[in-house]
Amino acid sequence: MNIVPIGYVRSTAEAMTDCREQESIIEILPEFEEGLYKIEEEKELVILYIFDRSEGLSLKVHPKGDPNVPLRGVFATRSPDRPNRIGMTTVTLLRREDRLLHVKGLDALDGSPVVDIKPLVRPDQRPISQK
């Protein structure tokens, strides 16, 4: 199955751990701009992006790359070295400026391809059985 970038992360953070504190920009490609219609009504968004700097695949990993933390299956971690290198993060939408989304909390490096944006469904918006 093929997936395509809908945009790219524009961030000045140098390491993943720096990204969460600061504002960054998601630049959507012109051909997908129409898909942002009314997105400014959303406060929190889920961003799916590609760990494009990930190398290799490990089915068992030390969480956070720390060899002192016991091994764990990759699906029980957020490691980037996964079968499909899709990263997921929840951001606060600060404002939209045409094709640019100014967001806070984006845990992705500059240049990362973005493949989807979805409104966050908060636990209190789910059907009662899921609460």
Add this chain to the structure above:
Amino acid sequence: MNIVPIGYVRSTAEAMTDCREQESIIEILPEFEEGLYKIEEEKELVILYIFDRSEGLSLKVHPKGDPNVPLRGVFATRSPDRPNRIGMTTVTLLRREDRLLHVKGLDALDGSPVVDIKPLVRPDQRPISQK
């Protein structure tokens, strides 16, 4: 960018609206089973899957397919007719049985390809600045 199934949804629900209330199974392919190591320690998981029955792409959609609901950009909705047909749902892990994850709350149809599983990061586990 190419993505591959890591497993498939096994569900007896007939329509999306039925799926959330009931248990379903995610069957992981044998070659990815090792990636489930210790996943039983997680209570809630995020499942990324493919809307494989989606047809076409609409950048503006009526949410929930209801023509009475005003149009909205696809990235401000959970519509399956998106540029990359990736669906996302949060489930409760009931138990693991080898390659089978018994889950509750999976909003995906039987046979949907699963492309990633991640532990849910709850808001109270995020850095303070994101709370």
